[in-house]
Amino acid sequence: DAGVIQSPRHEVTEMGQEVTLRCKPISGHDYLFWYRQTMMRGLELLIYFNNNVPIDDSGMPEDRFSAKMPNASFSTLKIQPSEPRDSAVYFCASSLRLTGPDTQYFGPGTRLTVL
Amino acid sequence: SQQGEEDPQALSIQEGENATMNCSYKTSINNLQWYRQNSGRGLVHLILIRSNEREKHSGRLRVTLDTSKKSSSLLITASRAADTASYFCATEEREGSNYKLTFGKGTLLTVNP
Numbered sequence: 001d002a003g004v005i006q007s008p009r010h011e012v013t014e015m016g017q018e019v020t021l022r023c024k025p026i027s028g029h030d031y032l033f034w035y036r037q038t039m040m041r042g043l044e045l046l047i048y049f050n051n052n053v054p055i056d057d058s059g060m061p062e063d064r065f066s067a068k069m070p071n072a073s074f075s076t077l078k079i080q081p082s083e084p085r086d087s088a089v090y091f092c093a094s095s096l097r098l099t100g101p102d103t104q105y106f107g108p109g110t111r112l113t114v115l
Numbered sequence: 116s117q118q119g120e121e122d123p124q125a126l127s128i129q130e131g132e133n134a135t136m137n138c139s140y141k142t143s144i145n146n147l148q149w150y151r152q153n154s155g156r157g158l159v160h161l162i163l164i165r166s167n168e169r170e171k172h173s174g175r176l177r178v179t180l181d182t183s184k185k186s187s188s189l190l191i192t193a194s195r196a197a198d199t200a201s202y203f204c205a206t207e208e209r210e211g212s213n214y215k216l217t218f219g220k221g222t223l224l225t226v227n228p
Contacts, residue, residue: 004157033216042219042220043158043218044218045215045216048214055212055214056213091158093157093158099145099207099209099214103148103163104216105160106158106159108156108157109155109156
């Protein structure tokens, strides 16, 4: 398996623009997680899905952020409109189970810069 | 506030030396995990220790967990330059259907050849 795939790897956009980040989890993994990493706040869980259904989105910072998982092999994280404070590295991770020895496998991340 | 807090924030050692990183947390946990992140890459899981375990080994890694002190340590023995990375502890809380995995801000380890 190729692991968790994220695209794009880098995104530079201007304030006010819509940004869509994409993730393909490892095949067969039932859980998908979106994280944001910044120097100030570290790694934060934004939302996670189980079998394509959002389970907990309490980490989503505000209504400008939305995430979808239309099928088991694809998820998107959308920011509309984007703001400079959204600049961060966004990681997607997937796992077979929620807890226990089946740990989360992280993608390489998307580095987002909002000017 | 952060559930897991690593200490120190940065550590620089010579190849062959041992590296110890600590993690403190605040609430009851289901398990504690350690991850490594190389510069510009995603996190890679290293080891998981359950709340009823006190020590676990994996290769050159040794993890301890003291639930009474709400702390954990990661020891890397005989370090190599390739161990240079950021190391994160993550605490897992699980209550019914509620799940939370909270990461600390990490320890940046530099192993000098």
